Amino acid sequence: MKYTLKRTNAWLEYQMFEIWENHFADVPRKNLVIIKFGKSSKRQLGSIKWAKDNTGIKSIMKKKSMQALHKIQDDKRITVITITKHFQSLEVPDYVVQSTIAHEMCHYTHGFNSPLNQLYDFPHQGGIIHRELTKRGLGLIHTKAKRWIKTNWVNFIKKNLLY
Numbered sequence: 836m837k838y839t840l841k842r843t844n845a846w847l848e849y850q851m852f853e854i855w856e857n858h859f860a861d862v863p864r865k866n867l868v869i870i871k872f873g874k875s876s877k878r879q880l881g882s883i884k885w886a887k888d889n890t891g892i893k894s895i896m897k898k899k900s901m902q903a904l905h906k907i908q909d910d911k912r913i914t915v916i917t918i919t920k921h922f923q924s925l926e927v928p929d930y931v932v933q934s935t936i937a938h939e940m941c942h943y944t945h946g947f948n949s950p951l952n953q954l955y956d957f958p959h960q961g962g963i964i965h966r967e968l969t970k971r972g973l974g975l976i977h978t979k980a981k982r983w984i985k986t987n988w989v990n991f992i993k994k995n996l997l998y
């Protein structure tokens with residue numbers, strides 16, 4: 836996969852902290868949450884997991900700033916949000932990436948792969964994500980992002996597979 840202009844992990848990090856501050860300020864960050872681009876998945880746009888040895892965060896954890904952030908957490912477990920590598924392309928609008936980040940943050944808020952209390956039985960139970968995003972003023976972005984994916988995703992993938 837080759838994109839002329841690429842988003843970076845630092846950009847993702849900045850977006851997550853912005854969304855957290857502006858829309859999830861009431862949700863405590865009880866452990867270290869890492870966000871990064873993963874493999875070029877076309878079906879799974881984002882995921883949230885507990886860090887295991889194989890999640891490819893070793894290089895991230897080598898950074899002094901990350902070690903410092905980790906050190907101050909009471910809960911030493913690490914949560915990893917992974918975003919599809921395809922979203923590095925600037926052909927994908929910012930709001931699509933932001934909506935995907937916010938989706939994963941809803942899972943964190945609901946206690947899935949996070950130290951917070953689990954609020955539901957299943958992570959995608961009956962529209963809980965859309966309700967959560969709407970409540971947090973992100974409903975419009977979510978709807979717009981879904982529309983962009985529906986209209987453009989298949990062609991975007993086709994075009995980028997030609998490289």
Ligand SMILES: [Zn+2]
Nearest residue numbers: 938942958959
């Ligand atoms: Zn989800």
